[in-house]
Amino acid sequence: MALALSAQLEAVLFTAGGPLEKRRLATLLAVPLEDIETALAELTNTLSSRGVALVSTEKEAELRTNPETADVIKAYRESELSRDLGKAGLETIALILYKGGATRGDIDFVRGVNSGAALRSLLMRGLIERTDDPADKRRARYLPTIEALAHLGVGKREDLPRYTEFSSALATQESKVLTTSEE
Numbered sequence: 001m002a003l004a005l006s007a008q009l010e011a012v013l014f015t016a017g018g019p020l021e022k023r024r025l026a027t028l029l030a031v032p033l034e035d036i037e038t039a040l041a042e043l044t045n046t047l048s049s050r051g052v053a054l055v056s057t058e059k060e061a062e063l064r065t066n067p068e069t070a071d072v073i074k075a076y077r078e079s080e081l082s083r084d085l086g087k088a089g090l091e092t093i094a095l096i097l098y099k100g101g102a103t104r105g106d107i108d109f110v111r112g113v114n115s116g117a118a119l120r121s122l123l124m125r126g127l128i129e130r131t132d133d134p135a136d137k138r139r140a141r142y143l144p145t146i147e148a149l150a151h152l153g154v155g156k157r158e159d160l161p162r163y164t165e166f167s168s169a170l171a172t173q174e175s176k177v178l179t180t181s182e183e
Contacts, residue, residue, distance in 0.1 A: 005031060005039040006046060010063070013054075018130075018140075019062040077124055085125075088118040093148060096128055097157055098166045101143040103133055110173075127151060 003011075008029055013020060022040075026033045040061055044054045053066040065073050085093070092115050096102050107115045119142060122128045127148040133141040144157065154160055 004042075005029065005035060006042040009036070009039050009061075010043055010046075013061060013063045014052075016062075019060040021060055022056075023059075025061065085121070086118075088113075088115065089121055092118040093122055093127055093144070094166075095170070096122075096142050097144050097148065097152075097160060098163065099170050100157065100167070101141050103139050103141050105139070106174075107142070110170075122148075 009025060012025065012028065022033060022036050026036045029036070040054060040056055047053055047066075051066050051069050052063050055062050055064045088111075091111055092107055095107050095110055099106065104115060104119060107119070119128070122142075123130060125147075126145055128142045129145050130140045130142055133139040149155065149157070152160070157163060160166075
């Protein structure tokens with residue numbers, strides 16, 4: 001038995017972790033745009049007493065935390081920010097800094113594990129920012145912020161220890177992977 005369209009929308013929006021265009025949702029789920037609007041209204045009703053809420057404009061929809069959970073979310077963020085970055089966070093920020101930006105796929109490939117939690121922590125701390133990947137607008141690209149450089153005590157990426165050596169090694173590894181995948 002297939003899930004209701006509203007449940008499918010909830011899953012897609014949750015997985016996306018950001019706003020999605022309603023037209024894209026209609027294409028992805030192979031239904032008319034009118035059905036997406038109806039299912040979004042159903043999802044709004046379903047989530048009305050939950051910790052997650054649906055936020056939508058004429059063109060986009062996104063899952064967000066319910067505004068009534070603001071105090072709990074604030075406490076959570078403060079507890080996250082007081083924690084040490086940890087090995088995963090340091091590895092992730094290092095890759096982003098030495099590569100000059102990276103997609104989650106790039107980071108997961110080099111680290112060999114899912115980097116979602118590390119990326120979320122770095123985003124919450126303001127050490128990285130999420131932008132569209134110029135090579136593929138469907139992906140996000142993570143870039144270091146000025147706050148990251150200040151946190152590490154450097155004025156620019158090139159001032160990082162062994163910057164030339166590590167950034168060259170990452171570029172070489174990436175070109176080898178591309179060459180191997182093209183064969």
